[in-house]
Amino acid sequence: MAGMLRSFYILLFVAASLAANGQGRLKGSVTAGEGPVPFATVGFKDLKTGAVTDEGGQFILQNIPPGKHVLQVSAVGYLTSTQNIVIKPSGTTSVLIRLEPSSSNLGEVVVSGTLRPVTKMESPVPVEVYSPVFFRKNPTPSIFDALQNVNGVRPQLNCNVCNTGDIHINGLEGPYTMVMIDGMPIVSALSTVYGLSGIPNSLVERVEVVKGPASTLYGSEAVGGLINIITKSPATAPILSADVMATSWQEYNADLGWRFKAGTKAQSLLGLNYYNYQDPADHNGDGFTDVTQQHRISIFNKWTFTRKNDRAASLAARYFYEDRWGGQTQWDKQWRGTDSIYGESIYTSRVEVLGQYQLPTVPRLMLQGSFNYHNQNSVYGTTWFLAKQTIAFAQLTWDKEIGKHNLLAGLPFRYTFYDDNTVVTTEKGVNKPEKTFLPGIFVQDEIKLAPAHNLLLGMRYDYNSLHGNILTPRVAYKWSPNYKNVLRLNAGTGYRVVSIFTEDHAALSGAREVVIQSELKPERSWNANINYTKKIPLGNAFLGLDATAFYTHFSNRIMPDYSRPDSILYDNLKGYAISKGFSLNADVAFSFPLKIMAGATLMDVYQKENGVRTRQMLTEQFTGTWSVSYAFKRAGLTVDYTGNIYGPMLLPVQPKDPRPAKSPVWSIQNVQLTKKLGKEWEIYGGVKNLLNFLPPSNSIAHAHDPFDKRPGFNADGSVDPYNMTFDPAYVFAPNQGIRGFLGVRFTKL
Structure with missing residues (x-):
């Protein structure tokens, strides 16, 4: 028996060995x-x-x-x-x-940090890159709305009635953010929100975000950071693309793109964006539209030309028109500017032209130029705001690599013409448009100290025809011992020349008068940040971490004072202002088709004057964003769950205001299903604002009497113990509840 068992085990071992072999x-x-x-x-x-x-x-x-x-x-x-x-x-x-790149490619080529094409990992300046793949997880009718999913970046609505807004980066308001198209300051301070609206999403190659001052390369307005919208090249864009979406709120949006050739040396990309919303809904019962009625069209055309030695040459243009209004639901255009029925009506027209041309010389010389014209005809109740702005920009850059040095030098020039019908352009009762000439020069040297060490030094000098000489230095250091670890240190200065219109849209609501208390000086800032990127393999997953600590010190900060219910007082801060905090982004990709992206930012933004510290209004102390995606490969189905969460903000209230002076913690969450139909078609749909979060129904103060004809009385004629007056500036979240959406995309490569 023992011999039989021994023979059985030997046979079993031999069989296992043969199977292994x-x-x-x-x-x-x-x-x-x-x-x-x-x-x-x-x-x-x-x-x-x-x-x-x-x-x-x-x-x-x-x-x-x-x-x-x-x-x-x-x-x-x-x-x-x-x-x-x-x-x-x-x-x-x-x-x-x-492998093909996706929405967060670590090898993405970026230009915003140094004005030179370089991979994201090699850039000494931290640059965040977002592609259409990222934005499609929560489809929106404009880039302005899409940025709500970017950690540390928040689209802020500034008016309950007209729904215009700006972009906050790390708690700093919109005027501190420079918005560019293809690397040129095409979007002026007057029109940040309009510049971001109407850019066809189908024509966006990627969006680059730099947090922190970038005035050394880009001049005024790049104090809090910059957003650079890179459009697709006509040489590589799809031949035909279309994206049409509708929501249960009767919003309709269409993005169309078409690429074609004109001869053998020219290629063109034509894009159209159309958005329409014409339902004056009033779900909260305050008598005002919850969301502004909008009719918007944008046409974009970009050309590239084939030249010897692959020298660059491109030309692009965009026309934008929008008619938007919000107010009492029975308002129509016959009441525009009258004191019978309240409405805020804005007609906007913009023309933008931009291009670049590489000179036919042995040194790499690049000539860039842009021009934009903005015409705004607005009325806020009975208050008219008529404004025109023209910006012409030209820049010649020289790029040269000498040994361990990558040298970049530039001669920028910017001319700004601004005119409106407010006190901003009035002197002694006479209209005096503001004309600003801004020539400058900048030099940047990126030095390869060692294989793992890079140092970047930069200096810019500008001469502002209104404010004189301005210097903005910059230094950056990158240490990358291996692919898993990158440490970046950045420090620099920023400056900003003020445009009052962008300071607070509440100034134009008709409820408050603008008062400029003294001649406003340019704001100055010093910034330092440290960024650490870590890549961690986890067996069946891969974790990427990106952490940043930031600190910005402001002098001459322009501050609005809301202490009087009938006015906004503007003046330079006599003390200083601080913006500091910490942000963390995490990106997890599993071996199975699950991907998680999440981020959080903690902020402390305040000003100190006469020994008194005051927290900045309309700025959250913490914010978070997330995106969870899972793909069912065989079914061709993808599920995306996205959301954001914001901490409490201080809100502008009146002296006896019964409304809370602080907003609650609030969150907007969305879910989407996307189904591929072959290689060219896909259909998508889902639900936005799953939690149906809405701001208080009494956000518009004294809504029953928008012209303050009966101050101190309620709608029923009883005495108002709070003595409220009309004011739509109490706004912190979109007033749009849960809604479904459905769309279809077509892409022919």
Whole structure:
């Protein structure tokens, strides 16, 4: 019996050895356009076998049963690759996997940080990159709305009635954010919100966000940061694209794009955006529209030209028109500017032209130029605001690599013409348009100190025809011992020349008078931030962390004073203002088709004057964003769950105001399903504002008497113990509840 058992075990061992010897091995490498992809997760979907690529993008999988298996490869910043692999018995199978970039590509080429094309990981200035893949997780009718999903960036509504707003970066208001198209300051301070509205999403290649002063390269307005909208190249854009969406609130949006050739040396990209909302809904019962009625059209056309030695040449233009109004629901255009029925009506026309041309010289000389004209005809109750602004910009840059030095020098020039019908352009009762000439020069040197060490030094000098000489230095240092770790230190200064219109839209509501208490001086700021990026392989997942601590000190800060219910007082702060905080972004990609992106920012923004510290109004102390995506590959279905959360903000209230002086913690959450129909079509739909969060129904003070004809009395004629007057400035969140949406996309490459 013992001999039989011994023989059985020997046979079992031999069979197991033969089975093991019959198994195969898979050896390969994972690459992308810019080279190997380290720390990518590699595994078979039908087997419990996996590995992570090394720093050279190489991997080996052992003891694989022979036959056909499904290999899946994923990495942060790239689309997951799935393909069938046939494993040979008792042999080695070799494969080469190429990954395509996705919405958060770590190898993305960026230009906003240094004005020179460089991969995101190599840039000494931290640059966040967002592609249409990211924004499609929560589709919106404009880039302005889409930025709500970016950590530390918040679209802020400034008016309950007209719904115009600005972009906050790390708690700093919209006037501190420079908005550019293709690297040029095409969006003026007067019209940040209009510049971001109407840019067809289908024509956006990516959006680059730099947080912190960038005045050394970009001049005024780039104090809190910059948003650079990079449009697609006519050479690589889809031949035809269309994206049409509607919501249950009767909002309709269409984005169309068409690429065509004109001869052998010119290619063009034509885009159209159309948005329409004409339902004067009043769900909160205050007698006012919850959301402004809008009719908007934008036409964009970009040309690129083929030249010798691949020299650059491009020209683009955009026309934008919008008719928007909000107010009492029975308002129509016959009441515009009268004191019978209250309405805020805004007609906006914009023309933008921008281009670049590389000179036919051996030194790399690039000439860039842009021009924009903005005409605004607005009325807020009985208060008219008529404004025109023209900005002409030209810049010549020289780029040269000498040994360990990457030198960049530029000669920028900017001319601004501004005129309106307010006290801003009035002197001794006579209209005096503001004309500003701003020539300058900047020099930047990026030095390769060692393989892991980069140092960037920069200096800019501007001469402002109204305010004189302005210097803005900058220094940045990057230490990258390996692919997993990058440390960046940045410090610099910023300055901003003030445009009162952008300071507070409440100034034009008709409820408050603008009072400028003294001649306003340019604001100055000093900023320092430290950024650390960490990549962590987790077996069947990959974690990317991006942490930043920031600190900004302001002098001459322009501050609005709301202490009087009938006016806003503007003056330079006699003390100083501080914006400081910490932000963290996390990006997790699993070997199976689950991707999680989340971010949080803690902020402390305040001013100190005469020993008294005051927290900045309409600025949250913490904010968070998230995006969770899961793909059902076989069904061609993707689920996206996105959201944001904001901490309490101080709100402008009247002396005896019964409304809370602080907003609650609030959150907007959305869910979306996307179904692919072949290679060219996809349909998507979902629900926005799942929690149906709404601000208080009494956000518009004294809404029953918008012209203050019976101050101190309620709508029923009883005495108002709070003595409220009309004021729509109490706003912190969109007044749009839960709603469904449905859309369809078509893309022909």
